[in-house]
Amino acid sequence: MPEKKSNKEKQVKSRKQIKINNQNDWEKIINNLPFEGAAKMLVKNTLFSSYGSDKLVLTLNEEFNNLLTKNVQKSIEKTLLEEFNEIILEIESGNTNGSTLSQKEAIKKQQKRKQTEKQFLDDEGLKEIEEVFNTKVDLKSIKSSKESSNV
Numbered sequence: 001m002p003e004k005k006s007n008k009e010k011q012v013k014s015r016k017q018i019k020i021n022n023q024n025d026w027e028k029i030i031n032n033l034p035f036e037g038a039a040k041m042l043v044k045n046t047l048f049s050s051y052g053s054d055k056l057v058l059t060l061n062e063e064f065n066n067l068l069t070k071n072v073q074k075s076i077e078k079t080l081l082e083e084f085n086e087i088i089l090e091i092e093s094g095n096t097n098g099s100t101l102s103q104k105e106a107i108k109k110q111q112k113r114k115q116t117e118k119q120f121l122d123d124e125g126l127k128e129i130e131e132v133f134n135t136k137v138d139l140k141s142i143k144s145s146k147e148s149s150n151v
Contacts, residue, residue: 018084020056023048027101033083039075042067044102046091054086059094061103068093116144 020026026048035043045067046058060068068091077089096103120126120142130136 015081015083015085018051018056018080018087020048020051023099026058029080030101033079035076035079037075038067038069038072039079041102042072042091043076044105045096045100047094047096047100049092055088055090056080057090057092059096060091061096061100062093065093112144117142 018029020029026046030043042060042064043058045061045064047061049057049059051057073089073091077087080087080089098104098107117139121137126137
């Protein structure tokens with residue numbers, strides 16, 4: 001007769017070993033797991049430092065030290081442990097050199113905004129209107145149709 005397994009044993013079996021070797025792996029984990037609130041903001045502002053012997057070491061952008069509380073760290077650990085086998089999380093404060101997921105997203109958003117501004121300002125119809133009415137476009141008023149109006 002087959003041996004019955006407890007729910008706890010089944011849960012442990014369904015979790016997988018974390019595979020993380022670099023910042024790209026860490027960013028995939030951030031994007032794939034349901035981090036919420038301050039925990040999400042905090043992980044997006046960390047860099048992968050190292051992983052070994054079930055210990056994950058992250059470097060937190062110094063500007064976000066105020067977010068690192070025991071509750072936020074527990075929330076991050078809980079989310080990681082729901083997906084992966086045993087993990088010990090260590091978060092150190094340090095310089096992230098503009099390489100965190102959050103910093104990359106901000107740069108991408110800024111580049112997209114500049115591209116939208118350039119496309120708009122290069123429009124021949126707009127140039128004619130500016131000339132006829134002797135006026136200039138307020139750059140702050142230019143928004144992509146995909147940008148929300150409450151930004």
